[in-house]
Amino acid sequence: MAVIQTRNLTYMYPTATKPAIRDVSIKIEKGEFVLITGPSGCGKTTLCRCFNGLIPHFYQGEINGEITVAGLNILEHPTSELAKHVGLVFQNPENQLFALSVEKDVAFGLENLGYPREKMQKRVDWALNLTGIYELRERAPHELSGGQQQRVAIASVLAMQPEIMVLDEPTSFLDPLTAKKIFEVIYELNNTLGITVVLVEHRLDLTAQYSNHIIIMNQGKVVLDGEPREILSSKETRLIGVGIPKATRLYQILKEDDGVKLGKKIPLSSEEMTKLLREVIKT
Amino acid sequence: MSVFDGLKFRRVYSPIHNLDPRIKFIYVCAIFVIAIMFGELLPLIILFTFQIPFVLLAGVKREWIRSMRGAAFLATIIFLTNFVFAYLGARGIGQSLENAVAMTLRFIVLIESFSIFFLTTSPDHLGLALEQTHVPYEFTFAFTTAVRFVPVLAEEAQTIMDAQKARGLELERGNFLKRIRNYIPILIPLIVSAIRRSLELAEAMESRAWGATKKRTNLYVLKMHKGDFILIAITIGILAVAIYIRLYLPIPSINQLLANIN
Ligand SMILES: Nc1ncnc2c1ncn2[C@@H]1O[C@H](COP(=O)(O)OP(=O)(O)OP(=O)(O)O)[C@@H](O)[C@H]1O
Ligand SMILES: [Mg+2]
Helix, strand or coil: CEEEEEEEEEEECCCCCCCCEEEECCEEECCCEEEEECCCCCCHHHHHHHHCCHHHHHCCCEEEEEEEECCEEHHHCCHHHHCCCEEEECCCHHHHCCCCCHHHHHHHHHHHCCCCHHHHHHHHHHHHHHCCCHHHCCCCHHHCCHHHHHHHHHHHHHCCCCCEEEEECCCCCCCHHHHHHHHHHHHHHHHHHCCEEEEECCCHHHHHHHCCEEEEEECCEEEEEECHHHHHCCHHHHHHCCCCCHHHHHHHHHHHHHCCCCCCCCCCCHHHHHHHHHHHHHC | CHHHHHHCCCCCCCCCCCCCHHHHHHHHHHHHHHHHHCCCHHHHHHHHHHCHHHHHHHCCHHHHHHHHHHCHHHHHHHHHHHHHHHHHCCCCHHHHHHHHHHHHHHHHHHHHHHHHHHHCCCHHHHHHHHHHCCCCHHHHHHHHHHHHHHHHHHHHHHHHHHHHHHCCCCCCCCCHHHHHHHCHHHHHHHHHHHHHHHHHHHHHHHHCCCCCCCCCCCCCCCCCCHHHHHHHHHHHHHHHHHHHHHHHCCCCCHHHHHHHHC
16 A cells, blocks of 8 residues: 555745656555655655645645645645654754753654653653663753764654654764664664655665665656666666665676676675675685 | 853752742742842841852852852942932931841842742743743743754854854954944844744644644643742741731841940
8 A cells, every 4th residue: 555645746836936846656655665866956855845744835835736645635634634644854953853852852743742641751762762862861952963863853753653754864964874873773663663764865875775665856857766776777877876886886887897797686785795795706 | 162151051950950940939939029028137138148058959159159240230339329328318327338238138139039040940941830830832932942042043153253254254343333234244144044944943843743732731740849848838937937027026227236235
């Protein structure tokens, strides 16, 4: 069953003269780990804003086409209602944390939904534990490091137990190692809790291995949509300027230029590449 | 950065910090009323010393002394005007002096108790107290968010100032009007960034179900502890004693006491 489905979705910001996204038709299944990528300004953030109704309810502007999320037509439901089903984590952690303690920030959504206190405390502790920041619960969010802040932002969305988590470049302010840890947390949520993850990301080196669906956008349109190994090794992807994982690129070069084929499965990470190479060396 | 450090709040734990802000506020009001009730020096001295244990218990001595020092200038003015007018009103020097000191002390007691309140109440505690006294949540939220973002904006102002100076902006040049104009290249980026920040904030709030129900709940509730009941008892006690003294006991002036000793 598709949890997110759009048909010919086109949207134009009120101040713009041309649509930020055009004719987007995608289908995201329950439990998928979806990567959305593409050059800067291609409309990734805009698409994310559609998933929880910020577009059109918060941004106004002109929207055409169809979009249903978790079975709800977003045009007919306010963001506050969609928020129960879709959690949105933004790029800049600093501007999405506003309470004076981590715990309170994580509870914010549940408070808005009117949860009773005991239940809320349990949920908050659960989310803090899953994201590995339970020890920080009494600290002030603005005194934390970027990586810790981003974990708080994820926890605060997670606490509402949405079926879908949409993360818009959640690690762009972080160093690669911290980013890797955040991605591992996100993968855990997808893998063990079955939450559908939609991740907007440029660093495919770190994330492609987790995904089972990839969407590539360019100039407001979806240009490629499908299975990661296939798409990342295709020529079109390279021409758009997407940062293909080095392992995948290496495999491709060996295959195209030298006619060497290392195993059947196209590697998406250095670990997978290492495995392939080991097998070749052994035989 | 040191200029802005004062804007950051620190989380401190002490028996006084843990008290319910509402009770603390009632206590402060009671002290306020008592200070107004008495114009004599002796009870005001007692009132002043009575609060020093609170300061020590809260461990905010240094901050407290700083805020008292801040009040010194006003206190001096109050002392001088009271003294001059009492003296011109043809009272004796001793009497005028005592009167002026009493008025000054009354002012100091007011400052003292309010500064204890604000020095020992963290903003989120205060926000919570506002919320639970049925102040609309929008207002409380605005308050805590302001506390949260003022240091951030201050830091940003500093960054912009440094950046503009690096590009050749001279702040300290020209006459008064020119100097004000010099700040425009700092204000505009600051305002633009603050607006962008607030939009992002609004977006994040919407995404976390802001306004989903009328009946918003709260993770924290203020509960009264032993300390709060003790403070209530103390408040009622001193109020009762103060009223009794005011109504039934004559209060000797320091001058009289001194005269008796001799
Ligand atoms: N609030 C807005 N008002 C008007 N136009 C906007 C707004 N936000 C984005 N746009 C425009 O919409 C287009 C798509 O922007 P969007 O932010 O969705 O790109 P993106 O893929 O997220 O880019 P990036 O990788 O840089 O984050 C751009 O041309 C941008 O200028
Ligand atoms: Mg973006």
